[in-house]
Amino acid sequence: MDREKAHLLKMRDLSRATGVSSGTIRYYIQKGILPKPHKTHKNMAYYDASYVERIRLIKELQGKRFLPLDVIKMMLDEKEMSFSEEERRLFREIEKPLFCHQVEKDIGPLSMEEFVRHTGLPEADVRKLESLGMIDRDDRGMFDRDCVRIGELVARLRSVGLTDERDFHVEHLQLHTDIIEFLARKEVELFTKRIAGKGLRSDEISTLIKEAVSTLNSLIAILHERHIRKITERMQ
Numbered sequence: 001m002d003r004e005k006a007h008l009l010k011m012r013d014l015s016r017a018t019g020v021s022s023g024t025i026r027y028y029i030q031k032g033i034l035p036k037p038h039k040t041h042k043n044m045a046y047y048d049a050s051y052v053e054r055i056r057l058i059k060e061l062q063g064k065r066f067l068p069l070d071v072i073k074m075m076l077d078e079k080e081m082s083f084s085e086e087e088r089r090l091f092r093e094i095e096k097p098l099f100c101h102q103v104e105k106d107i108g109p110l111s112m113e114e115f116v117r118h119t120g121l122p123e124a125d126v127r128k129l130e131s132l133g134m135i136d137r138d139d140r141g142m143f144d145r146d147c148v149r150i151g152e153l154v155a156r157l158r159s160v161g162l163t164d165e166r167d168f169h170v171e172h173l174q175l176h177t178d179i180i181e182f183l184a185r186k187e188v189e190l191f192t193k194r195i196a197g198k199g200l201r202s203d204e205i206s207t208l209i210k211e212a213v214s215t216l217n218s219l220i221a222i223l224h225e226r227h228i229r230k231i232t233e234r235m236q
Contacts (some may be wrong), residue, residue, distance in 0.1 A: 008038070008046035018055040025055065033058060033073045067175065071182040107149075109142035119151035121158070128170040129154065134177050187216070 015022045028034040034054060037045035054076065061067045061075065107118070116123050129135045135147035143151070154170065162168040191212070195205055 008048055009051070010044075010046065014047045014051055014055075017052050018059070020055055020059065025051075028055070028058065028069075031069060031073065033069060033076065067178055071178055074182045074185060075178065108145040108147070109138065109140070110148055111142055112137075115143050115148065115151060118148065119155045121151055121155050125154065125158075125170050126151065129173075132171070132174050132177055134173065183220075187213075 009017065011022050011025065014025060018025075025034065029036060034051060037047050037051075039045045057076070058069075058072055061072045062069075067075075110118060112123065112126065115121075115126060119126075126135070129150065130137070135143060135150050137143055137147075154173070157168075191209055195208070200208070
């Protein structure tokens with residue numbers, strides 16, 4: 001074995017190093033969660049150290065954050081979503097009217113001190129929400145309206161009894177962040193691929209997507225409650 005192969009692992013070695021069966025590893029490769037290995041023969045493949053770290057991360061995301069494999073694949077995939085220039089132009093044209101909300105009382109931007117005072121959340125919770133990517137500050141260090149609204153909703157969870165004392169921590173919301181990011185990526189990809197090149201005007205596209213997003217939000221809320229109800233009914 002040459003010097004390069006000396007630093008590579010065979011399947012049985014990779015399985016032993018990660019505690020994951022060879023069948024599961026092959027499944028990860030088949031699903032694209034792991035890259036294809038370097039094959040020197042039809043029945044002989046070698047794996048470098050990156051496979052060990054990636055498999056350990058997959059196990060952690062499954063075990064600690066209960067994420068499905070499709071979401072894990074999205075999180076581990078470093079490639080940017082592939083869009084044509086026409087598709088990118090389409091979204092640049094409709095981005096502002098699409099996400100320009102009309103609200104009776106616009107709150108924000110708020111500083112950290114103002115955010116804490118307005119929501120009633122402790123600063124530690126706010127910083128945890130930042131670390132999860134649920135909220136962020138602009139170049140001036142201010143939270144926008146959406147961040148404030150998220151803070152208000154997390155504060156409501158606290159007020160109804162989901163507290164640290166009951167072993168509910170802000171970090172538990174990481175699952176929702178990951179799932180929503182995955183869903184949003186898929187929706188943007190789906191909308192863009194289906195709309196681009198169809199000859200629609202920007203205003204028509206904006207109206208279509210605004211209505212679709214609003215309807216899907218309602219659908220998601222109903223499906224969420226429905227599945228929780230089904231699960232609890234099965235537990236009785």
